[in-house]
Amino acid sequence: MIRILLEALIACHNCDLLHQRRFLQHGEWASCTRCGACLYQHKQDSLNRTLSLTLSSFILIIGANVFPFMTFKLQGRVQEALLLTGVQELYLQEMGVLAILVLAVGVLFPLLKIFGILYVLLPLKLGRRSWKAIPVFRFVETLHPWAMMEVYLLGVIVAYVKLVDFATIVLGSSLYAFVGLILTMAAADAFMDSESIWDELEVS
Amino acid sequence: MSSLALTAARASLLSCHMCHRLNTSSPPLSADSTVCCSRCGMELHSRKPNSLARAWALTLAAMILYVPANILPIMTVISWGEGEPDTILSGVIALIEADMLPIAALVFFASITVPVLKLLSIIYLLLSVQTHSTWRLKDRTTLYRLTEGIGRWSMIDIFMISILAALVKLEAIATIEAGPGAVCFAAVVVLTMFAAESFDPRLIWDVTEQASHD
Numbered sequence: 001m002i003r004i005l006l007e008a009l010i011a012c013h014n015c016d017l018l019h020q021r022r023f024l025q026h027g028e029w030a031s032c033t034r035c036g037a038c039l040y041q042h043k044q045d046s047l048n049r050t051l052s053l054t055l056s057s058f059i060l061i062i063g064a065n066v067f068p069f070m071t072f073k074l075q076g077r078v079q080e081a082l083l084l085t086g087v088q089e090l091y092l093q094e095m096g097v098l099a100i101l102v103l104a105v106g107v108l109f110p111l112l113k114i115f116g117i118l119y120v121l122l123p124l125k126l127g128r129r130s131w132k133a134i135p136v137f138r139f140v141e142t143l144h145p146w147a148m149m150e151v152y153l154l155g156v157i158v159a160y161v162k163l164v165d166f167a168t169i170v171l172g173s174s175l176y177a178f179v180g181l182i183l184t185m186a187a188a189d190a191f192m193d194s195e196s197i198w199d200e201l202e203v204s
Numbered sequence: 205m206s207s208l209a210l211t212a213a214r215a216s217l218l219s220c221h222m223c224h225r226l227n228t229s230s231p232p233l234s235a236d237s238t239v240c241c242s243r244c245g246m247e248l249h250s251r252k253p254n255s256l257a258r259a260w261a262l263t264l265a266a267m268i269l270y271v272p273a274n275i276l277p278i279m280t281v282i283s284w285g286e287g288e289p290d291t292i293l294s295g296v297i298a299l300i301e302a303d304m305l306p307i308a309a310l311v312f313f314a315s316i317t318v319p320v321l322k323l324l325s326i327i328y329l330l331l332s333v334q335t336h337s338t339w340r341l342k343d344r345t346t347l348y349r350l351t352e353g354i355g356r357w358s359m360i361d362i363f364m365i366s367i368l369a370a371l372v373k374l375e376a377i378a379t380i381e382a383g384p385g386a387v388c389f390a391a392v393v394v395l396t397m398f399a400a401e402s403f404d405p406r407l408i409w410d411v412t413e414q415a416s417h418d
């Protein structure tokens with residue numbers, strides 16, 4: 001009984017004010033009456049869209065990491081770089097901390113996020129709950145601000161601008177995969193409805 | 205502003221930070237026992253534990269590291285045995301001199317404006333909570349949300365260094381090496397992200413509760 005009452009309420013996570021949950025139409029969102037924070041949203045067809053976009057991200061993140069994204073040509077010398085070459089180079093320059101940070105926020109966390117979402121949502125789609133789905137999804141939610149591929153892309157652009165004047169820079173195919181990856185991941189984030197995933201994880 | 209606002213804390217409820225499920229706070233909380241969310245298992249707290257102390261500690265550490273981050277070279281371009289160190293600011297100036305104004309503006313914003321504004325805004329939020337300020341509660345909450353969301357963009361310079369180091373390694377002709385300033389700067393970005401995460405914006409609003417008790 002108490003539980004039903006509690007499920008009908010939500011507290012604003014920015015100011016703690018209690019609100020009564022209301023049914024929302026597709027695409028609507030409820031905001032806090034006191035501080036304006038978004039309380040919850042209702043997203044249409046969230047599970048299918050998130051899943052298909054995350055599957056595309058999975059393919060793109062492999063493509064983005066396997067092929068060189070930039071080739072540097074100067075005085076007959078050619079240097080190709082993968083997204084991970086910088087990590088290796090920083091490590092060789094005894095900048096291990098930076099190497100780990102770039103590896104984590106640029107490649108590893110996005111990859112873990114994609115794996116985590118697929119691991120939780122694919123079985124949910126079939127009406128099942130994967131082993132340890134709740135801790136895995138908690139991990140995915142915690143990773144969220146630390147997966148910084150879009151920031152990485154801006155770093156690529158700035159590096160390109162710095163080099164383009166004194167060397168020949170050829171953009172590689174993986175850069176296009178990388179841009180695609182950022183778009184599909186951003187769209188997957190926009191379509192993902194954490195609230196309803198938690199609900200489904202609870203009942204399944 | 206109504207002084208009778210019904211908050212989860214006032215109703216003796218605990219809102220889960222992870223999944224937003226409301227939980228009852230019975231059995232009564234003792235100092236060392238923890239209550240976990242009935243839905244996701246996350247540890248529950250009415251307010252983030254030691255929010256102010258943790259946010260201060262992380263912010264102060266970030267402020268201290270901000271100085272070497274700007275003074276020490278973030279990278280060195282070594283050409284024919286001669287090294288030319290680059291700081292964050294000299295990197296922006298080089299972009300301006302190369303007539304790359306939009307990119308210069310982007311780097312200036314991400315590497316200089318964002319870290320400074322972020323530090324100032326966390327310090328302001330902390331001080332305003334500690335002085336029980338009732339001024340513009342809603343705007344301060346919005347400021348918190350902006351502070352929380354914008355910090356990651358400062359990582360542009362770190363990624364740029366990693367890419368330059370990967371591409372420019374032509375032994376004698378030109379090599380780019382990361383410098384100690386980059387480590388300090390990366391630490392500033394990570395520490396301020398943790399500081400924003402440690403700060404609990406609900407503390408901004410708790411002052412209205414105290415006012416109504418008087």
Ligand SMILES: [Zn+2]
Pocket residue numbers: 012013014015016017032033034035036037
């Ligand atoms: Zn609110």
Ligand SMILES: [Zn+2]
Pocket residue numbers: 220221222223224225241242243244245246
């Ligand atoms: Zn929870």
